[in-house]
Structures are given as structure tokens and as C-alpha cells.
Amino acid sequence: MPVTGTLYESAHAKINLYLHVTGRRPDGYHLLDSLAVFTGVGDMLALHPGHGAAGAVSLDITGPFGAGLVADADSNLILRAARLLRAEIGGTDGLEPVHVVLDKMLPVASGIGGGSADAAAALRLLLRAWPGNVPRERLMALATELGADVPVCIDQRAARMGGIGERLDPAPALPACGIMLVNCGEAVSTPAVFRARAPVFTPAASLPSAWPDVAAMVRDLSGLTNDLQDAACAICPTIRTVLDVLEGVPDCRLARMSGSGATCFALFDSPQAAQDAQAAVERPGWWVWAGPLHA
Numbered sequence: 475m476p477v478t479g480t481l482y483e484s485a486h487a488k489i490n491l492y493l494h495v496t497g498r499r500p501d502g503y504h505l506l507d508s509l510a511v512f513t514g515v516g517d518m519l520a521l522h523p524g525h526g527a528a529g530a531v532s533l534d535i536t537g538p539f540g541a542g543l544v545a546d547a548d549s550n551l552i553l554r555a556a557r558l559l560r561a562e563i564g565g566t567d568g569l570e571p572v573h574v575v576l577d578k579m580l581p582v583a584s585g586i587g588g589g590s591a592d593a594a595a596a597l598r599l600l601l602r603a604w605p606g607n608v609p610r611e612r613l614m615a616l617a618t619e620l621g622a623d624v625p626v627c628i629d630q631r632a633a634r635m636g637g638i639g640e641r642l643d644p645a646p647a648l649p650a651c652g653i654m655l656v657n658c659g660e661a662v663s664t665p666a667v668f669r670a671r672a673p674v675f676t677p678a679a680s681l682p683s684a685w686p687d688v689a690a691m692v693r694d695l696s697g698l699t700n701d702l703q704d705a706a707c708a709i710c711p712t713i714r715t716v717l718d719v720l721e722g723v724p725d726c727r728l729a730r731m732s733g734s735g736a737t738c739f740a741l742f743d744s745p746q747a748a749q750d751a752q753a754a755v756e757r758p759g760w761w762v763w764a765g766p767l768h769a
């Protein structure tokens with residue numbers, strides 16, 4: 475079906491409410507047990523009719539964190555996603571050229587999976603624009619090839635991540651709550667954090683099927699860990715400062731780092747409570763967002 479107007483997909487920030495490193499594969503990738511949730515804030519991708527050869531994808535990057543990224547076919551996850559999808563569909567015949575604009579609202583290399591969310595959003599957008607039937611299991615395989623965080627970003631729904639991130643199981647039913655994200659402005663390399671972690675493993679968590687309220691959720695999460703937090707703090711000591719600030723907010727129920735850092739999150743009883751605390755947390759050079767989880 476020809477693309478006549480603009481198609482949009484949002485790419486929400488992923489937060490790891492806990493992250494246990496449970497083992498290591500022979501190829502060096504780590505086995506994880508994590509509860510990933512998505513927040514109200516995200517990047518936005520717009521797809522317009524494009525120019526050039528069949529299946530061509532051009533990319534412009536705008537937005538507050540766009541300057542740090544290049545629209546390069548080998549490194550940009552959106553263009554890499556397009557290349558993989560073209561190969562999966564079996565060539566460019568009949569594929570309309572398209573132009574994608576990425577509005578980059580999320581800090582880059584910050585533990586909230588912005589690049590992964592963009593890659594997943596690009597796959598969803600291109601599947602709307604291009605003919606071709608890609609079965610769900612092939613889509614998830616393409617996602618895993620793009621990065622360990624990409625599979626969970628395909629549906630952008632809270633999920634329990636296992637394997638290296640490719641195994642997805644239902645999350646406990648979550649209570650309504652508020653969340654604040656704080657990034658100190660220092661990019662942290664995911665491979666460097668995995669390399670720097672202490673070589674110990676934590677068993678997978680045991681979770682209920684539902685948390686009736688924020689207090690119950692926080693009680694369980696408090697007994698769990700982000701096993702990458704100490705290594706990330708050693709590489710980027712400002713993360714500890716951010717956590718100290720969040721832990722000092724009177725209504726904060728739990729403060730922890732997400733993913734491989736440096737972004738930290740704090741949980742609150744409601745989106746309003748999180749937003750009310752925002753001004754007290756802001757510092758020059760810090761990115762702070764507060765609001766609800768992505769429904």
C-alpha cells in the first residue's frame with residue numbers, strides 16, 4: 475500500500491526495575507533476569523514518502539539529543555533495522571523509498587534503551603509501509619540480532635526479560651505509580667560496564683503475579699538488585715551522586731540505576747508525586763523527567 479501521509483511510531487524509554495546477572499554464555503554475553511517497564515517519555519519516529527531507489531531509507535535526526543548521533547548505515551540502529559528487514563523480505567522489489575525523521579528526546583548510551591526502542595519502532599514503521607509478511611518469531615529474531623534490548627521494545631509492554639534479553643515472559647500486574655528518570659549527562663558504555671562487574675551471579679527473582687499497590691511492589695524490588703550498578707558507579711561516580719539525591723527526596727519509595735547506566739530512576743506513589751519532586755532534583759547538565767509508566 476503506497477505511503478500517502480506520514481506514519482508515526484513512538485519509542486519509549488525502557489527501565490530495568492531490577493537486573494540480575496544470572497550467568498554467562500560461552501560467547502561472553504550475559505544471561506539476565508530483569509523486569510523491564512516502559513515510561514511515558516520517548517523518542518518519536520516519523521516516516522514520510524521518500525526518494526531514490528526501491529527500498530531506500532533516508533534518515534534525519536532532530537531533537538535535544540540528536541546532535542550526538544549520526545545517520546550512518548553501519549552504526550545507526552534505525553538504518554541497521556531497515557537493512558535487516560529488507561533482507562528478510564527478500565530484496566527491495568516493490569518497496570517504496572521512505573524518509574524517516576527521528577526526534578531524539580532520550581539521552582544516548584544511558585541505560586534506558588533509546589537506540590533499541592528506535593530500532594524496534596523502525597521495524598514497526600517499515601512493516602506498516604512495506605508489503606511483506608514477517609512472522610512474529612522472525613521479527614523477534616531480527617530484533618535480537620539488533621541488540622539484547624530490542625525484543626522487549628517491539629511491544630513496549632512491561633515484561634520479564636530472560637536469556638540475554640530475547641526471552642520474554644509476562645510481568646506481574648503493576649500498580650499505578652509515578653517514576654522519575656535522572657541522567658547526569660555522562661554516556662556509559664554497556665560493554666565496559668559488563669566487563670567491569672564482579673564475576674558473581676545472582677539467582678533469578680521470584681515474583682508474584684500482581685502487585686496490589688506501590689508499597690508491595692517496592693517491598694519486593696528492595697530485596698532485588700541491579701547487578702551492574704556498582705560497576706557503572708565505579709566507571710561514572712556521578713551515578714552515586716544521582717542516587718543520593720533521589721534517595722533524599724521525601725516521597726521517593728525506591729531509587730536505583732537502570733540497565734548499564736547512567737540513568738537512574740525513582741518510584742513514587744503517583745505520577746503527580748514524581749512531578750512534584752522534579753524541581754528539587756534538577757541540576758545543571760542533568761536530564762530529569764517525571765510522570766507515569768507507559769500503559
Ligand SMILES: C[C@](O)(CO)[C@H](O)COP(=O)(O)OP(=O)(O)OC[C@H]1O[C@@H](n2ccc(N)nc2=O)[C@H](O)[C@@H]1O
Pocket residue numbers: 490493502503504505506508585587590620621622623624637638639664665668733734
Ligand atoms: C543492560 C541491558 O540494557 C538490560 O536491559 C541490556 O542487556 C543491554 O542491551 P543492549 O544495549 O541492546 O546490548 P547489545 O547491544 O546487545 O550488547 C552490547 C554489549 O553489551 C554486552 N551484553 C549485552 C547484553 C547481555 N545480555 N550481555 C552482555 O554481555 C556485550 O558486551 C555486548 O557486546
Ligand SMILES: Nc1ncnc2c1ncn2[C@@H]1O[C@H](COP(=O)(O)OP(=O)(O)OP(=O)(O)O)[C@@H](O)[C@H]1O
Pocket residue numbers: 543549550551552581582583584585586587588589590591592593623662664733734735
Ligand atoms: N537511534 C539511535 N539512538 C541511540 N543510540 C543509537 C542509535 N543508533 C545507534 N546508536 C548507538 O547505540 C549505542 C547505545 O545507545 P542507547 O541509547 O540505546 O544505549 P543505552 O540506553 O545504554 O541502551 P541499553 O539500555 O539498551 O544498554 C550508542 O553508542 C549509540 O551511538
